[in-house]
């Protein structure tokens with residue numbers, strides 16, 4: 612089994628693979644997974660698998676284990692017939708949906724720059740996303756926040772990745788902004804996502820999700836409701852304008 616393709620290239624929309632297993636819940640496991648599995652607040656990918664003489668819609672993708680490693684499990688409709696183990700398939704990603712998730716996900720990284728408070732939770736959606744912050748008082752000026760976020764997006768910041776070891780991460784605990792979601796550990800290395808190049812870096816944090824290549828691709832953002840969630844938390848909603 613190879614590393615997930617979305618980690619190498621988040622813009623890949625189609626890829627061949629060989630079916631190597633079926634999960635106990637009736638999902639399909641392949642040797643070179645293209646589909647992102649639900650995790651870190653980002654929904655699993657949708658799309659379809661095709662092979663000679665067959666096709667299967669993928670409703671969502673979840674994490675599962677195969678021979679001791681965590682991998683993507685593609686979940687079909689109830690009653691769908693699965694490609695047999697050993698079948699060569701083509702994975703076709705629902706790109707429209709994934710791109711929205713990538714834009715939203717990247718926008719949430721930048722929101723955590725504009726609101727420099729500890730993140731206590733988050734959820735990405737195609738229409739609406741949110742981050743929860745340890746925020747006792749509501750922001751004084753929501754419009755100013757929205758303007759600052761859109762200005763950061765418009766700077767066309769390069770988004771890049773860098774891998775470090777678990778030990779390097781442990782030595783730099785300040786990199787972890789999200790208290791509720793610990794970065795994926797145990798594989799010996801962790802992926803850092805950087806917004807902006809070295810000289811104008813605005814954010815660097817561990818993340819296993821999918822992001823756009825440059826912040827301008829996010830497009831314009833509207834900040835929605837800011838809701839109080841418990842005594843110490845506030846939830847900030849984001850919407851893509853187009």
Ligand SMILES: [Zn+2]
Pocket residue numbers: 716717720804818819820821822
């Ligand atoms: Zn991310």
